Amino acid sequence: MVQAKTDMRARARELRLAGKTYDEIVAELGVAKSSVSLWVRDLPKPQKTAKQMHEMREARWAPHRRAQAIKRIETKLEAAHEIGRMTDRELFLIGVGLYWSEGSKSKPHRLYERATFINSDPDMIQVYLAWLALLGVQPDRIQYRVMIHENADVARSEKFWADLVGVDTTALKKTTLKKHNPKTVRKNVGEGYHGCLVVVVLRSADLYRRIEGWWYGIVVGVKATI
Structure with missing residues (x-):
């Protein structure tokens, strides 16, 4: 009995020196904390x-x-319910702002009157495509192309975007590969990374001019309320 107690004491001291707490030693040895x-x-x-x-x-x-x-989560759900069912005019105005924020724009030094939209957010792409449909842009006027880092899973990303927009991967234009810079620590990696989708509307010079005009109309309308 005395030997067992001595052994227990020695083991308790070993555990303490190993960094164990009183509670951890008690749990392992099954003795009173006072001991x-x-x-x-x-x-x-x-x-x-x-x-x-x-x-x-x-x-x-x-x-x-x-x-x-x-x-x-509760705040986001509450905010989502505040939107409700959108009207065509609401989608129209959202689409104009969306394009002017994320779409390609013509510059005085570089005339580029073509509706080209690039984004990595699938939801953003779907809203934009719904806007194009509202404007009467037919699917045969829309081209898709993936832009992605060369060290990503290109085939998987091409399928992801093709499935999202409802076309076969063979309908995508040739993917643009971004060269990998080993000195750059990228956060957009893993299975959730799909690169960007480029959405080009063919024969869209007139559409682009209208988008620019619509945006200026929004700006003038806002300024008139100030």
């Missing part, structure tokens, strides 16, 4: 490792982060 305290109280208090400190911080902040995540 553990008596056996190891002369030993220095173990310093927590960086991993342990990280786990403690995560445990402390986990409830707050869960609450924030729930609040974030």
Whole structure:
């Protein structure tokens, strides 16, 4: 009995020197916490490792982060319901602003009157295509091309975009590959990375001019309310 107690004490001291807490030693040895305290109280208090400190911080902040995540989702859902069913005019105005923000624009030093839209956000692409359909642009006037880094899964991304817009991959124009710079630490990697889709409307000089005019009309209308 005395030997068993001596062995237990020695093991408790080993565990304490290994950085274990009183509770961890109690759980492993199955003895009273008061006994553990008596056996190891002369030993220095173990310093927590960086991993342990990280786990403690995560445990402390986990409830707050869960609450924030729930609040974030609730706010987004509430805002989404505020939109409701969109009218054609609302989609029309949204599409004009969307194109003028993300689409290619003609410059005084470079005349380029063609409706070309490039984006990596699938939802943005779908809203833009709905806008083109509202304007009466027929599918046979629309060309698609993928732009993506050369070290990505090109074939998978081509299929992703083709499926999104409802065409066969063979209907896509030749993919533009961006050269990989090993010095650049890219965040857009992994299975969620699909590059960008380029949407070009053929014979669209008149459409582009109208888009430019519509945008100026919005600007003038806003300024008139100031």
